[in-house]
Amino acid sequence: MTSPDSTRRGLCGALMVLLALLASPAPAAAQKDQMLGVLRPLYTALAGVYGDEGPQITAHVDTLARTLDRWDKSLALSERDLRARIATGDARTALEAHTELASLFAERSRLADAVREIEAALRLDPRRSGLYRFKALLHEGLQQPTQAADAYRTAWLLQPEEPVHAYHLIVHRSAQTSGADVERALTILQGAERELIRGQRGRAVAPFLTLNAIAEDDGSAPAFAPAAYAPAFKQLLSGDFQGALTALRAAVAADPLVADLTTRAEPVAQGLAALRQGNMSAAINHLTAAVALAPMSSEAHRILATAYRVNGDVERSLEHLRESLRLDPGNERSWIALSGMLDEIGRPQDATAAAQKGLGELPAAGALRWVVSVLSAKREQTNDSDLELVRKAETIVLLAGRGDMYGRVARLAQAQLEYDRAIRLLELQLGLTPNNPAAHRSLGAAYVEANNPAAGYAEFVVALWLDPEDAATITALGLQHLGDNDYATARETFARAVALAPSYSAARQGLGQVLVRVGETAEGQKHLDEVARLQAVATQNQRRMRSATVLRLRAEREMSAGQFAEAIATWQELIPMESGYADNHLSLAEALVAEKRLEEAAARLQTAITLKAGIEAHRRLALVYETLGRAADANRVRQMYIERLLQDLRRRAGEI
Numbered sequence: 001m002t003s004p005d006s007t008r009r010g011l012c013g014a015l016m017v018l019l020a021l022l023a024s025p026a027p028a029a030a031q032k033d034q035m036l037g038v039l040r041p042l043y044t045a046l047a048g049v050y051g052d053e054g055p056q057i058t059a060h061v062d063t064l065a066r067t068l069d070r071w072d073k074s075l076a077l078s079e080r081d082l083r084a085r086i087a088t089g090d091a092r093t094a095l096e097a098h099t100e101l102a103s104l105f106a107e108r109s110r111l112a113d114a115v116r117e118i119e120a121a122l123r124l125d126p127r128r129s130g131l132y133r134f135k136a137l138l139h140e141g142l143q144q145p146t147q148a149a150d151a152y153r154t155a156w157l158l159q160p161e162e163p164v165h166a167y168h169l170i171v172h173r174s175a176q177t178s179g180a181d182v183e184r185a186l187t188i189l190q191g192a193e194r195e196l197i198r199g200q201r202g203r204a205v206a207p208f209l210t211l212n213a214i215a216e217d218d219g220s221a222p223a224f225a226p227a228a229y230a231p232a233f234k235q236l237l238s239g240d241f242q243g244a245l246t247a248l249r250a251a252v253a254a255d256p257l258v259a260d261l262t263t264r265a266e267p268v269a270q271g272l273a274a275l276r277q278g279n280m281s282a283a284i285n286h287l288t289a290a291v292a293l294a295p296m297s298s299e300a301h302r303i304l305a306t307a308y309r310v311n312g313d314v315e316r317s318l319e320h321l322r323e324s325l326r327l328d329p330g331n332e333r334s335w336i337a338l339s340g341m342l343d344e345i346g347r348p349q350d351a352t353a354a355a356q357k358g359l360g361e362l363p364a365a366g367a368l369r370w371v372v373s374v375l376s377a378k379r380e381q382t383n384d385s386d387l388e389l390v391r392k393a394e395t396i397v398l399l400a401g402r403g404d405m406y407g408r409v410a411r412l413a414q415a416q417l418e419y420d421r422a423i424r425l426l427e428l429q430l431g432l433t434p435n436n437p438a439a440h441r442s443l444g445a446a447y448v449e450a451n452n453p454a455a456g457y458a459e460f461v462v463a464l465w466l467d468p469e470d471a472a473t474i475t476a477l478g479l480q481h482l483g484d485n486d487y488a489t490a491r492e493t494f495a496r497a498v499a500l501a502p503s504y505s506a507a508r509q510g511l512g513q514v515l516v517r518v519g520e521t522a523e524g525q526k527h528l529d530e531v532a533r534l535q536a537v538a539t540q541n542q543r544r545m546r547s548a549t550v551l552r553l554r555a556e557r558e559m560s561a562g563q564f565a566e567a568i569a570t571w572q573e574l575i576p577m578e579s580g581y582a583d584n585h586l587s588l589a590e591a592l593v594a595e596k597r598l599e600e601a602a603a604r605l606q607t608a609i610t611l612k613a614g615i616e617a618h619r620r621l622a623l624v625y626e627t628l629g630r631a632a633d634a635n636r637v638r639q640m641y642i643e644r645l646l647q648d649l650r651r652r653a654g655e656i
Contacts, residue, residue, distance in 0.1 A: 031071040032107050038064045039236075043399055044654040046226055048333045050272050051303035052264065053653075054257035061248050068241045071108070078104055095124045102134070106211060109239025111141045129158035129165065134209065136168065140431065141211045149174035153181075160184065163192040163465065164207050170458040182454060189461045193477060194489075196461075196468045197496050204465045208434035222401030224366035227332055228255065230397040237399070256331065262297040265290055271307065278646055280311040291320075298328035305337065310645045312619045312638060314345055329361045332368070339371050344616050346586065348375055366396035370405070373412070386412050393425060403432035407439065414446075422446055437466035441473050453480065471501035478510045490514045498527075505534040548577045555587065564594040582613035589620065598628050615644050 042060035045053040082097040089097065102117035118135045122128065136151035152168035153176060159165050166185035169177060195201035225233040232247035252258055262268060271286030287304040294300050305320035318341065324334040335358030342351035355371040362368065373389050393409040410425035426443040433439050444459030457480055463473045474497040481490035491514045497507035509531045515524030551574040558567035571588035578584055585608040592601035605621040618641035625634035650656045 031067075031074055034067050035064070035071065038067050039399065041654060043223060043225075044652075046229060047652060048257050049306075049649055049653040050275070051257065051299055051306070052268060052272050054255065054263055057252055057255065057257060061245070061252055064248075065245050068245070072241075075104055075108055091124050095121050098124070099131070102138075106138065106141075111138050111211075114138050115142070127158060129155040129162070132158065133165070133168070136172070137209055137211060145172070146175070148172055150176065153177055156181075156185065161188060163188055163461070167458045167462050171455050186454065186457070189458060193461045193464060196464050197474070197493055199468075201465070201468075203468055204435075206435045207465070210432070210434055212432055222366075222370060222405045223399040224370060225397040225399060227362045227364040227366075230364050230366070233399060234397045237397075256299045256328070260297055260299045262290060262294040262300045263303070265293065267293060268300070268303060272303070275307055275310065275649075276646075278642060280307065280642060283307045284311060296327055298324045298331050298334065301327065302331065302334045302337065305334075306649075309337075309341060310642055310649070312622065312641055314341070314619070317341065332358070332362055332365050335362070335365070335368055336371070339368070339375075343375060344614060346583075346590070346616065348378060351375055366398065369396065373408075387416060390416060390418060390421060390425075394428070403429045403436070403439070406432070407442065410442070410446075419446070419450060423450060435466060437463040437470060437473065440466065441470070441476065445476065448476075448480070453483075456480070469500055471497040471504045471507055474500070475504065475507040475510060478507070478514075482510060482514055487514050487518050491518065503534060505531050505538070508534070544577055548574055551577075552584075555591075559587070559591060562594075564591045567591040568595065568597075580611060582608045582611035582617070585611065586613060586617055586620070589624075593620075593624060598624050602628070615641060615648075618644065 038060060042057065042064065045056040045060060047053075079101060082101050085097040086094045098117045098121035102114040102121065105111070105114035105117060115135060115138045118131055118138065122131050122135070125131075132151045132155035136148040136155065139145070139148035139151060149172040152165070152172045153174040156162075156165040156169040166188040169185045170182060170189075173182075192201060229248070229251045232244050232251055235241075235247060236244035257263055267286045267290035271283045271290060274280075274282035274286060284304070284307050287300075287307050291297070291300045291304050301320040301324035305317045305324065308314075308317035308320065318338070321334050321338045321341070324331055325338065328334075335354065339351045339355040339358065342348075342354055352372060352375045355368050355375065358368045359365060359372065369389050369392070373386055376386060390409055390413045393406060396405070398405060406425045406429035410422045410429065413419070413422035413425060423443070423446045426439070426446050430436070430439045430443055440459045440463035444456045444463060446456075447453070447459060448456035457477070460473055460477050460480070463470065464477065467473065474493055478490050478493035478497060481487075481493055490510065494507055494511035494514060497504065498511050501507060508527050512524045512527030512531060515521075515527065517524075551570055555567045555570040555574065558564070558570060568588065568591045571584060571591060575581075575584050575588065585604045589601040589604035589608065592598070592604060602621060602624045605617050605624060608617045609621070618637050622634045622638040622641060625631075625637060647656070
């Protein structure tokens with residue numbers, strides 16, 4: 001989950017800078033940061049990495065309740081003081097106070113109250129374009145697109161030369177916006193584009209505000225709320241704190257980490273203490289005793305499975321995870337562990353089947369839905385689960401990473417020809433990551449594809465403003481100019497893209513085409529000839545990739561059929577095509593082991609480790625060394641394996 005420090009976008013401070021009001025400091029976002037500071041360890045504890053996190057979860061929820069109570073009391077005090085300033089101060093003081101109140105209410109997700117304060121501020125000074133921009137953002141948060149578009153238009157009327165306002169006028173089209181308005185706004189963006197292409201305008205630094213509490217554009221992996229906690233977190237993130245706390249406490253009370261007293265029994269405590277210290281023999285002995293005392297405890301089996309996994313006994317670990325799920329098919333943590341381990345040990349089909357079965361038991365488990373999609377993508381396949389992800393993306397509750405998820409799901413929607421749905425998801429992504437140039441470029445391309453060239457152009461210009469050296473965005477702009485027969489602009493634009501990325505064939509082809517059209521045939525043909533060369537290289541690479549795919553599928557079939565000698569020959573044919581692909585060496589090693597060519601298998605496993613293969617390579621290498629009688633080497637590699645898995649546990653548990 002994203003760190004609270006990374007959320008300090010300072011909505012209040014950014015707003016005050018934007019509005020260019022008086023020098024009095026905006027209120028700090030300390031209260032929301034404190035809430036996020038509690039959410040992070042709560043979310044980490046909910047993963048139940050070890051299995052004894054129940055008391056931590058209860059304590060975190062209690063801390064969250066106190067934090068939210070302090071926030072409400074602090075907001076009430078601030079509101080009282082600001083109301084007094086409004087009542088006794090001059091117009092300028094009242095304007096500041098209303099603006100501060102609006103930002104405080106927005107922080108607290110009281111968006112309607114924030115709109116009311118902004119409207120009061122605008123009655124005092126209706127010339128503030130920044131206030132209208134903020135008002136529009138609040139209306140967007142309230143799912144009021146008509147009011148948002150009207151506010152964006154008013155901001156543009158007050159400051160039409162500002163590219164941000166021109167962008168919003170075009171993309172958020174008000175019913176009052178005329179064709180002449182759009183043409184005027186496009187002229188502003190065209191001027192900005194020209195300056196950017198010529199290097200006369202600098203890169204924009206976060207020109208767009210967002211109401212999001214959590215940073216969505218820092219590359220964080222999606223943080224899915226556990227299915228049992230999803231309704232509570234949805235309420236919490238929407239600002240319904242009291243409802244969220246009630247739902248959280250109910251979810252905690254039913255959580256096996258809290259409700260199953262076995263997780264706090266002495267054998268479990270002793271076993272987990274030994275596990276944390278890396279004393280695997282003692283850990284397994286104690287946890288086995290715990291399972292013997294409570295054989296019907298799903299959590300006891302899951303905890304023991306973790307210890308076996310760390311110790312490298314994969315089959316025992318899988319056995320106890322399956323028993324955990326037999327006892328409690330709703331144990332989301334066990335489904336995630338089972339599918340994850342099957343994927344790690346090279347059984348992606350079984351991993352996908354496990355995650356899909358888990359979804360059958362827990363349809364609200366966003367993490368499992370994501371696992372199925374990721375596993376399908378790794379195998380270059382799509383299935384009904386991808387379609388289900390496209391349809392249900394907006395209902396999945398995440399604490400962070402929603403922007404990344406929406407972008408990925410939008411690509412799935414496009415692959416399924418659901419273009420309107422893709423646009424909706426890309427718009428949601430952009431709402432969460434408004435300063436992400438790639439998000440603007442993707443949405444721009446989708447708009448152009450949907451025959452909305454003006455909105456597409458606006459997105460491309462903003463993408464360029466945020467990243468003036470992105471050849472893909474510049475090429476997209478060049479193609480629009482070429483389609484409009486604006487050859488002079490297209491030529492300049494494509495030339496800039498080619499200068500930035502000489503091997504980018506789309507840019508070079510555009511430049512060649514425009515040169516031919518303006519009569520510079522010889523020069524244009526040079527670029528087109530280079531495109532042909534680049535495409536020939538790309539075609540050769542594609543053929544190589546197709547050949548590699550065919551060989552890989554053949555080798556996998558041979559492995560499944562027990563034809564290990566044939567599989568070895570196929571992997572050896574494939575590896576020179578993809579020598580840097582660690583999984584090929586792992587698969588070849590597996591076939592070599594089956595043929596009892598152990599020294600060769602050890603060499604391949606060592607190569608895979610050099611190529612940054614996953615931890616599974618260490619486990620397999622230790623087994624090979626053990627079979628070869630190289631006990632010292634086996635112990636050394638096994639200890640590395642155990643330590644890496646322990647490090648991973650500590651990381652996921654938030655201990656490091």
